[in-house]
Structures are given as structure tokens and as C-alpha cells.
């Protein structure tokens with residue numbers, strides 16, 4: 001199946017098995033070293049990428065869903081301004097994810113802070129449930145929630161200054 005999509009800023013036209021998961025497309029076809037997990041199904045949470053600005057577990061996204069989508073992996077996300085906000089929030093809250101989940105957690109925090117920016121009344125329980133897709137105990141959920149709120153706040157202030 002021919003798939004046209006944008007991955008990390010590059011327009012691609014790929015010939016793929018329609019059911020091949022995005023995690024394997026990134027690893028095997030695109031040599032992307034920032035997604036290296038493949039538990040085959042929502043077990044570890046270590047394969048998050050941004051698809052049209054929303055975090056998804058790439059092992060759960062079949063190739064046929066990629067058509068006309070924009071994917072950002074940690075490869076490019078780590079150089080964005082948003083990542084500096086997330087780093088700042090890690091420092092301010094005083095906790096940082098371990099090496100294993102750092103990339104995936106940062107991608108999920110980005111997605112949730114965007115959601116909270118658009119819908120400030122999103123209940124904390126919903127945010128906590130989305131944060132819990134990562135099966136790693138290096139950070140506690142309350143700290144994660146503080147980080148998401150702090151990143152949202154940094155983005156909101158920047159938006160106010162711009163307007």
C-alpha cells in the first residue's frame with residue numbers, strides 16, 4: 001500500500017504493508033533510533049510519538065492510518081521550544097524521567113499540555129489516566145501532573161505575551 005505522510009518534517013511516499021505498525025516503520029524503514037520499543041500492544045508505553053500534535057503509541061498505529069498525517073518523533077521534538085519548557089518544568093518540580101521513559105514521557109507531556117491549554121477544565125483524573133500508559137515507576141503521578149500543569153502555564157504565558 002502506498003502511504004503519503006510527513007515524518008519529522010519530511011514528506012514521504014512509502015510502500016508499506018498496510019498493517020505494519022508505525023513503531024516498526026520508524027525502526028525498520030526509516031532508521032529512527034528514538035523509537036526503539038515494540039511490545040506489540042500498549043504494555044510499556046515507550047513508543048509515543050506525536051500524530052497531528054496528539055500523542056499516540058506508535059506500536060498501535062497501523063500504516064494505513066498514516067496517510068496524510070503529520071508525525072513528529074523525539075528525533076525532531078527534542079530540538080523544539082516545547083522541549084525546553086518540559087525540561088524547565090522537570091527542573092522546577094525537581095524530578096526527571098529515567099533514560100528508559102524520558103522520550104515517551106516528554107512526548108505525552110507535550111500532548112497533554114496542549115490539551116490542557118485548549119481545554120483548561122479537563123479533569124485531573126483524565127490527565128492522570130493518560131499519563132499512566134507508561135509502565136515505568138521512575139516518577140510519581142502527582143509529580144507528572146504538576147509538570148503537565150507547569151508546561152501548560154509556560155505555554156499560556158508565552159501565548160499572552162505574543163498577543
Ligand code: FES
Pocket residue numbers: 023037038039040041042043044045046047057058059060
Ligand atoms: S511498544 Fe508501544 S506500548 Fe510498548
